[in-house]
Structure formats: structure tokens, C-alpha cells
Amino acid sequence: MKVFATRVIPPNGLELLERAGISVTQWTEKRALSAEELIAHCRQYDALLLASDNPIDRPFLEQCRHLKVVALLSVGYNHVDVAAANELGVPVTNTPGVLSAATADTAFLLMLSAARKAFYQHKRILRGDWNFSEPTANLGMDLEGKTLGIWGLGNIGYVMAHRCVSAFNMKVIYHNRGHNEAAEKKLGAVKVSFDELLAQSDVLSVHTALTPETADTFDMAAFKRMKPSAIFINTARGAIHNEPDLTAAIEQGIIWGAGLDVTNPEPMHPDNPLLNMPTVAVLPHIGSATVETRNAMSVMAAKNILAAFNGQPLPNQVTSL
Numbered sequence: 001m002k003v004f005a006t007r008v009i010p011p012n013g014l015e016l017l018e019r020a021g022i023s024v025t026q027w028t029e030k031r032a033l034s035a036e037e038l039i040a041h042c043r044q045y046d047a048l049l050l051a052s053d054n055p056i057d058r059p060f061l062e063q064c065r066h067l068k069v070v071a072l073l074s075v076g077y078n079h080v081d082v083a084a085a086n087e088l089g090v091p092v093t094n095t096p097g098v099l100s101a102a103t104a105d106t107a108f109l110l111m112l113s114a115a116r117k118a119f120y121q122h123k124r125i126l127r128g129d130w131n132f133s134e135p136t137a138n139l140g141m142d143l144e145g146k147t148l149g150i151w152g153l154g155n156i157g158y159v160m161a162h163r164c165v166s167a168f169n170m171k172v173i174y175h176n177r178g179h180n181e182a183a184e185k186k187l188g189a190v191k192v193s194f195d196e197l198l199a200q201s202d203v204l205s206v207h208t209a210l211t212p213e214t215a216d217t218f219d220m221a222a223f224k225r226m227k228p229s230a231i232f233i234n235t236a237r238g239a240i241h242n243e244p245d246l247t248a249a250i251e252q253g254i255i256w257g258a259g260l261d262v263t264n265p266e267p268m269h270p271d272n273p274l275l276n277m278p279t280v281a282v283l284p285h286i287g288s289a290t291v292e293t294r295n296a297m298s299v300m301a302a303k304n305i306l307a308a309f310n311g312q313p314l315p316n317q318v319t320s321l
């Protein structure tokens, strides 16, 4: 059995596959594979380990029906046509849970960085503008006791809420389609309507999957319903917010600032005005990027591949949005 990986894979997962006698070919070029190249490679392999954002769409799936599994090195699967995969009998797996803490830490980092204008303060040092003795300049805001609103309180949202309650005694409100009973019981999280989430959050952190229902939710109309002191955090997917509207909302003081690990589009252009706003912190989609977490993800993906090759139930198969 042979696996094709679209990027260099963290060692723990790779070792697991190789110990089982499976050969893994990794795409080592910096540039991403084109759709045609991906299909051409996959024709020669039994499984795909997808560590890039190449779409797994119907044209791909129609030409690669022989794959025993497409194992994603991510929890998000908005780049997969799940209905087509189900219809064409190509199993798809993801990596839930193991990356929740690292991604929540990224959201927490962005929240604190936006609140204290950290990225901007760093830029001040670089340009020789230390200015220590000015008591009213470059002030941030406290987070102690503030209200954290989570849109999509699942695995990552839960850890983010836990961090914020433990560190800053923040009150947690959330909006999901269902209830998160563990968060209600253990963190005192209160489910509110989406309108209340917008109106009451001091920090609003997005943790839903990108779906047709969640795309473009945070536009100017949504920002106008938020507090002028609110911080918007998105570590989920950039297409959930409208970036020109977010830029205008911060410029016009409709909201205070933002922390983004995901942008729309990615990569963000280096001239994007958000990068020069004092109350904005942007990271290049590094949510799960720690040594431990990426290794854990690679092990999870490898276990899904091994299960597929051994004809066993797949531990992390995704079958619906």
C-alpha cells in the first residue's frame, strides 16, 4: 500500500505508517500542487494524506474513486465536497480534538494582543518610538471580568472559554444551533440568541466551521450591532467575515479591533491596511502549529489510513457538514 502526502508530514505519523510497511511519498516543493498534478499523483497511490488546502471536489473524486481514504491533516473540511465523497464511496477523515488546545491558545493570544495593541507596540520599538513616559498614549484595555462571546462553542471554543474564565474570570455567552451542556455546567456558559451575542460580547470569538450557513456572517450589518469597544477574533475560517467591512468597522470606530489567524483571502496581502491598525493582530493561519500538536495530528491521520488499509472502521470519518 502506498500513500501520497501533499506536504512534508510531521515525523510521528510518518513513522507509524512506515513501521507498518507503508511507503509514503511526500510533496516537498514549496509551491502547492495544482489540481491536475494532485489527480496525476493520486492515480498512482492507494491513499491521500492531504496537508494542503487543495479542494477535494467532485472532479477530483470522480477521477480518484480508487482511493481507500483521503486523510486530512486538519479538522476543518470546508475544502471537501462531502456529499460527492459519500456518493462516490471515497472515505474522508479529519483530526478533531488533538488541535483544540493549540488553536484556542492562538485565539487567546490574538485576544490579548488586540486588547493590548501588542503587535503595534512591537512595531513602535522597531521604528524607535519607545515613548515610555506618556501616561495617556498607546493604551489598551483590560479583559478581567469582561464578557466573552463564542460563536460555535465546540471543541476549540470550549478550550478558549475555559482559558478566558480561568485567566480573566470572564463571563461566557455563546450561540450554537444546539446546546453545549458541558460548557453550561462547568464554565457557566449561557446560550443566547445571535443578536444578543453581538450586542453583549466584549470579545467575540468565532469557532464555527465554514459552511454555506456561516459564510460571510460578520459583515458591516453584524459589526454595527456589536459594542464600539468589542474585539472580534476569528481563528476558524476567513470567509466567515467580510474583510473590507471589518476594516471599515475598525477604521470608523464601530468596533475596537480584531485578532485574525485566518483571513479572506489567504495569504493576506502585505499592504492590507489591517496590518497597520494598532488594535489589530494578524497571524498567518498558525492555529495548530506547535510541534506537539502537529505530531498528534499526523498520528491521527496515520491511524485513519491504517484503519482504511486494514478494512476497519475509520476513527474520524466525516460524512456530513
Ligand SMILES: NC(=O)C1=CN([C@@H]2O[C@H](COP(=O)(O)OP(=O)(O)OC[C@H]3O[C@@H](n4cnc5c(N)ncnc54)[C@H](OP(=O)(O)O)[C@@H]3O)[C@@H](O)[C@H]2O)C=CC1
Pocket (backbone or CB within 6 Å): 075, 076, 077, 096, 097, 099, 100, 103, 151, 152, 153, 154, 155, 156, 157, 175, 176, 177, 178, 179, 207, 208, 209, 210, 213, 214, 235, 236, 237, 261, 262, 285, 286, 287, 288
Ligand atoms: N486556525 C486554525 O489553524 C484552525 C482552525 N480551525 C477551524 O475551527 C473550526 C472549529 O473546530 P472545532 O472546534 O474542532 O469544531 P467543532 O465541531 O467541535 O465545533 C464547532 C461548533 O460550531 C457550532 N456550529 C456549527 N454550525 C453553526 C452555526 N451555523 N451557527 C452556530 N454554531 C454553529 C457547532 O455546534 P452546533 O452543531 O450545536 O451548532 C459546534 O459546537 C474548524 O471547522 C476549522 O475551520 C480548526 C483548527 C485549527
Ligand SMILES: O=CC(=O)O
Pocket (backbone or CB within 6 Å): 073, 074, 075, 076, 077, 099, 287, 288
Ligand atoms: O485550519 C486548520 C484546521 O485544522 O482546520
